[in-house]
Amino acid sequence: MTTAIAHLGPSGTYAEAAALIFTKGFVTETAQEAILCPYPSIAQTMEAVAQGEAQLAVVPIENSIEGSVTMTMDALWRLDKLQIRQSLVLPIDHxxxxxxxxxxxxxxxxxxxxxxxxxxxxxxxxxxxxxxxxxxxxxxxxxxxxxxxxxxxxxxxxxxxxxxxxxxxCPLNDYPDNCTRFLVLGLDPSPGGTHTSLAFSVQANQPGVLLKPLQVFAERSINMSRIESRPTKRSLGDYVFFVDLEADARLAKTQAALAELSTCTETLKTFGSYNVVSP
Amino acid sequence: MTTAIAHLGPSGTYAEAAALIFTKGFVTETAQEAILCPYPSIAQTMEAVAQGEAQLAVVPIENSIEGSVTMTMDALWRLDKLQIRQSLVLPIDHxxxxxxxxxxxxxxxxxxxxxxxxxxxxxxxxxxxxxxxxxxxxxxxxxxxxxxxxxxxxxxxxxxxxxxxxxxxCPLNDYPDNCTRFLVLGLDPSPGGTHTSLAFSVQANQPGVLLKPLQVFAERSINMSRIESRPTKRSLGDYVFFVDLEADARLAKTQAALAELSTCTETLKTFGSYNVVSP
The missing domain is CATH 3.40.190.10 (Periplasmic binding protein-like II)
Structure with a gap:
């Protein structure tokens, strides 16, 4: 079976460079064949996996200077069923x-x-x-x-x-230590890893709604390595919160936190546990 | 005395519309004269106040669809001494x-x-x-x-x-309920209000560093209405966290939280307490 790996194209993008690095390791590990499939936008790259056109996608999620790639976050929330298989950090020289x-x-x-x-x-x-x-x-x-x-x-x-x-x-970037972190996405979750990602919305316009979700992690001493909000696009002040945990979802402590979190959030989406790789 | 109010220009921007609404209320309340001063960028608008060229600035901080205005956040952290006097929400029809x-x-x-x-x-x-x-x-x-x-x-x-x-x-915006929240900034803090804004960095690459700052608020049942991270631009995974609290900094509970927060963060910057106005 040949695994189709979607990325932002045409050939020559940083996403393709990240996809090439991932593919090399993937082919060695699984002894499967793989082909790279360029798509014209990040959203279409992710939709290709959601619709089964490709098995995996490699997309940028954050840059060390400019921060979050908001269109990746918005598509991750919208498409719902994508799971993070790996996270990959690449130095970027423009x-x-x-x-x-x-x-x-x-x-x-x-x-x-x-x-x-x-x-x-x-x-x-x-x-x-x-x-x-x-x-x-x-x-x-x-x-x-x-x-x-x-x-x-x-x-x-x-x-x-x-x-x-x-x-x-060259280089053109304003800061020398310019890196982008990419996610490898698929429909099946990875078996586990050091980091777990999730996103949740809370009931809008209620006082204190973010307190309880944050307490769920604080009480169990589970650290967040990243927390980011995106507008739900319903009304101002109404957010989806994206959280990266330094914890494996297979641990009982993490599972208990996720179970409690589902009772105090409006919608909770989990994107799985995975490892962060810096080639 | 005439108060100079800086905003992103030239005349006709949404920031100018927000500045006009604020100025009308300001003139009525204080019986002072005010003039609007357009600047070519958001950063220069904020620097004008930091350097004493203008007394106040009106700048966008977040939009209900696109989220944070990252250059305002980055300048707020960099310029250090600006205080939020008021927050103003404006509907936007493009x-x-x-x-x-x-x-x-x-x-x-x-x-x-x-x-x-x-x-x-x-x-x-x-x-x-x-x-x-x-x-x-x-x-x-x-x-x-x-x-x-x-x-x-x-x-x-x-x-x-x-x-x-x-x-x-017209309208062109993808979502009908498109609003932008603006901040009115000055060198003197406002006397107080329903919301308090602050930002902090934590020691990079240490496990669990975000846990303690979030516990400071969770233990005192102080709700965050917004939490957002921005890269410090030092290295990937190293963030400045921007937090809006639903609390007045004059309250003893908030003061105790801020005192404890300063002991468990690397750098803590407070931007004062203020009210949110929707004209």
Missing amino acids: ALLSQASQLEAIRRVYSHPQALAQCQQWLDIHLPKAQRIATHSTTEALQHLDEDSTIAAIASQRAAQLYNLPILN | ALLSQASQLEAIRRVYSHPQALAQCQQWLDIHLPKAQRIATHSTTEALQHLDEDSTIAAIASQRAAQLYNLPILN
Whole structure:
């Protein structure tokens, strides 16, 4: 059986780089064949797994500078049944690709909004007048470069090699220690791991509603390594809370906490337990 | 004395609309004169107050659909000494402004990244091929409209009136109940209010570090109405946590919690107590 692994495409994205690293380990471990399947958006990458078109997906969840990838969180909540199989951390060095011979010639910079945000100070200083244009992926940005030498794109050095495009500057990111954490998602849960992820909503506009869910973990000395809120999009102040626990869901303590949590939340979704890998 | 109130400009932004509403109440209450001062970015709006150029600033902090305005949070943490005087909720209806006679003619859409994100489904359906170009404000987007009728901008209906520009479609936002909450910031704290905001960092890479800060509030039955993390930008997994409490900092219970919190966090910054106003 060949396992289809979905990721944000076209070829050359950071998500593809993460998917390649994961796939190498996966093929060795399972002795299965695997193919990478590029999709035009993060949401479509995740939907491919939910609908059975692909067995696994590799998607970014947070960056060390720009924070959460909100569209991944929103799709995780919406699609409901996806489970986290592994978490994978990748260092990110952005490069400025262009046919221009010098920075002064550049009028427009194309890239994914996360990449533009991770390089905003560099752009403010070196290309203050250039328009910043959002694309669906860092690779999609490259398609404009051949038409016009006043255009630049922010993408990976690997993309520059793949498409034989000149690098004008690298690294571009405002902070040197720029990393992105990816999730490997599937329909089956992983057997377990050091971290457990979940999300819950609470009854809106009731005083004290977040207190009880947080007490469930505090009373059992279960640490959260991350807590993040996203709007439910129903009304202001009405949130979905995303929590990462430093605990395996197979432990009795974690199971008791999850059982109690389901009694004091409106909707509770668990995304399984998994390990965090830094290749 | 005339009070200078900074906001994201140029004239016609939602921040200016919020600043106008606040200013009306402020002038009536204090019998002082006030002038609005537009700045080219949210960060510069907040720096104007930190450096004494303006006495107050009105800045967006969260939207009911897109969530946190991360640049406001990052500047609040960085600038350190700003205090929240009031919180103000404004309904947001986006309009598509263009000299084009029909949608089919539009090739590029300019707006602030938050406005583009709040209308992304509408854009996916009605203008799937149009490029989305980020501007520093919804009003800055308007300066391109007169040059070229294949360009559209997303801005407020008020901006359309101010600059005498045609509205092609309204409302554009993907969810009808679209609201943005603004903060009024100054150097002096407000005398008190129903909500208290603070942010703290914890020692990185230590197990259990978030547990104790959350227990401080849970043990005293102090509810959080919002908890949000932002990267410290030092390393992945190292966060600043922003917390809104449903409590007045003048109460002995809150004061005891804040005193204990300072002993179990690395850096603790308090932004004062204030009331939330929905005009």
